[in-house]
Amino acid sequence: MQASSSRRRFFAGAAGAVAGLAVARSALATLPEPVLQSSAQTAPPLTPPNGRPYNPVVTLNGWTLPWRMNNGVKEFHLVAEPVVREVSPGFHVNMWGYNGQSPGPTIEVVEGDKVRIFVTNRLPEHTSIHWHGQRLPNGMDGVTGLNQPPIPVGKTFVYEFEARRPGTFMYHPHADEMVQMAMGMMGFWVTHPRAKHPHISEVDRDFCFLLNAFDVEPGSKTPRINTMLDFNIWCFNSRVFPAIDTLNVRLNDRVRIRVGNLTMTNHPIHLHGHEFQVTGTDGGPTPPGTRWYEVTTDIAVGQMRQIELIADEEGDWAMHCHKSHHTMNAMGHDVPTMIGVDHRGLVGKIQKVVPDYMLMGERGMADMGEMEMPLPDNTAPMMTGQGQYGSLEMGGMFTVFKVRRDQKPGDYSDPGPFRHPPGTVAYEWTGAPPSAVRASPPSPETPPARAVKPQGKGHAH
Numbered sequence: 001m002q003a004s005s006s007r008r009r010f011f012a013g014a015a016g017a018v019a020g021l022a023v024a025r026s027a028l029a030t031l032p033e034p035v036l037q038s039s040a041q042t043a044p045p046l047t048p049p050n051g052r053p054y055n056p057v058v059t060l061n062g063w064t065l066p067w068r069m070n071n072g073v074k075e076f077h078l079v080a081e082p083v084v085r086e087v088s089p090g091f092h093v094n095m096w097g098y099n100g101q102s103p104g105p106t107i108e109v110v111e112g113d114k115v116r117i118f119v120t121n122r123l124p125e126h127t128s129i130h131w132h133g134q135r136l137p138n139g140m141d142g143v144t145g146l147n148q149p150p151i152p153v154g155k156t157f158v159y160e161f162e163a164r165r166p167g168t169f170m171y172h173p174h175a176d177e178m179v180q181m182a183m184g185m186m187g188f189w190v191t192h193p194r195a196k197h198p199h200i201s202e203v204d205r206d207f208c209f210l211l212n213a214f215d216v217e218p219g220s221k222t223p224r225i226n227t228m229l230d231f232n233i234w235c236f237n238s239r240v241f242p243a244i245d246t247l248n249v250r251l252n253d254r255v256r257i258r259v260g261n262l263t264m265t266n267h268p269i270h271l272h273g274h275e276f277q278v279t280g281t282d283g284g285p286t287p288p289g290t291r292w293y294e295v296t297t298d299i300a301v302g303q304m305r306q307i308e309l310i311a312d313e314e315g316d317w318a319m320h321c322h323k324s325h326h327t328m329n330a331m332g333h334d335v336p337t338m339i340g341v342d343h344r345g346l347v348g349k350i351q352k353v354v355p356d357y358m359l360m361g362e363r364g365m366a367d368m369g370e371m372e373m374p375l376p377d378n379t380a381p382m383m384t385g386q387g388q389y390g391s392l393e394m395g396g397m398f399t400v401f402k403v404r405r406d407q408k409p410g411d412y413s414d415p416g417p418f419r420h421p422p423g424t425v426a427y428e429w430t431g432a433p434p435s436a437v438r439a440s441p442p443s444p445e446t447p448p449a450r451a452v453k454p455q456g457k458g459h460a461h
């Protein structure tokens with residue numbers, strides 16, 4: 001009903017009365033042409049070609065959806081469809097997404113914009129879109145059954161509302177949600193302020209990405225959709241390190257990074273080398289008096305956080321989820337903890353019987369980062385990524401914040417590894433090792449320490 005009434009409004013100015021079939025054909029003809037994206041690389045920011053100006057965001061390994069203006073309304077066309085996402089080079093996953101990719105394109109509008117979004121369903125089942133965090137008419141909120149009928153296979157629905165408040169939002173289906181989000185259906189939405197806003201600073205670089213996770217059995221291509229907790233592919237925008245692009249900025253840039261979480265668990269996002277403030281949440285910009293400095297901010301399921309900092313320390317600074325299992329990719333093995341277990345001699349004996357037998361983890365797992373171990377086809381290595389000093393032994397939700405003096409304004413290209421000034425890199429101590437000094441030497445003559453009787457206040461121990 002909503003769709004037909006908006007279609008009526010849409011065609012209010014069309015000349016002449018036409019038969020039903022002709023209306024249907026012309027309706028298709030007036031849909032904005034869907035723009036599809038074939039690349040998983042970070043697209044340059046989309047400078048707005050029309051409408052009110054704004055300072056565009058950069059979507060990490062993503063892009064912004066172009067629009068057209070129609071009588072003062074910004075019109076977008078999202079196509080929900082199966083896609084193949086390159087999660088890292090050589091590792092392709094069958095997902096569901098929008099306009100050729102998962103996540104879908106970022107939608108950028110300006111506070112007060114009237115927005116019309118056509119959503120075409122090319123999935124094998126019905127869908128809908130919920131505009132997470134927006135103020136809008138209840139019938140535009142996208143919850144299937146509650147606010148609208150589902151969008152049937154092959155049909156196009158229209159959502160219309162005004163972007164009433166500036167901030168950081170996202171969109172995702174509210175129909176068969178568990179499956180559709182486990183398959184990668186989600187996207188980012190940024191509403192820029194219409195004018196100078198007391199709680200929104202003007203920044204030099206504005207990045208955004210979603211946290212998402214998949215359960216892909218090594219060697220397979222399609223996520224398991226019933227998984228509740230045991231995800232093994234931890235992503236920024238459906239990419240894993242080292243395939244996540246770096247955030248490249250100029251020294252002393254004011255930088256905003258917007259992050260939304262659509263996984264099934266929280267992610268403490270940690271930035272090295274700088275302090276930042278949380279300047280916005282799903283509820284909008286935070287008043288400056290409520291902000292404090294952090295180096296890690298926990299992003300709960302369904303939350304958005306925007307952080308801001310001055311990038312005033314040159315270097316290659318890690319930025320990652322602080323849950324260490326989330327900076328790893330899938331393991332093709334069930335691996336027991338082997339640290340401290342001495343297996344000398346055992347491997348050779350077992351290999352006589354099982355030639356492929358391999359022992360892992362006797363001295364920790366760092367070897368995995370360098371191991372030339374055959375992987376099942378279509379799998380990302382568990383821990384990898386080469387830096388100028390060797391393997392980073394990382395995967396998953398990890399990238400690098402690169403601060404450079406000579407990065408040009410508007411240049412988002414990777415400047416390569418940081419050239420450390422002489423004498424500023426941790427180095428090996430090569431002197432003679434001193435003999436150990438123990439705080440309390442253990443000795444058979446020394447009786448075990450006895451419980452100390454409570455002493456008077458101020459007694460020095």
Ligand SMILES: [Cu+2]
Pocket residue numbers: 234266267268321322323326397
């Ligand atoms: Cu995490």
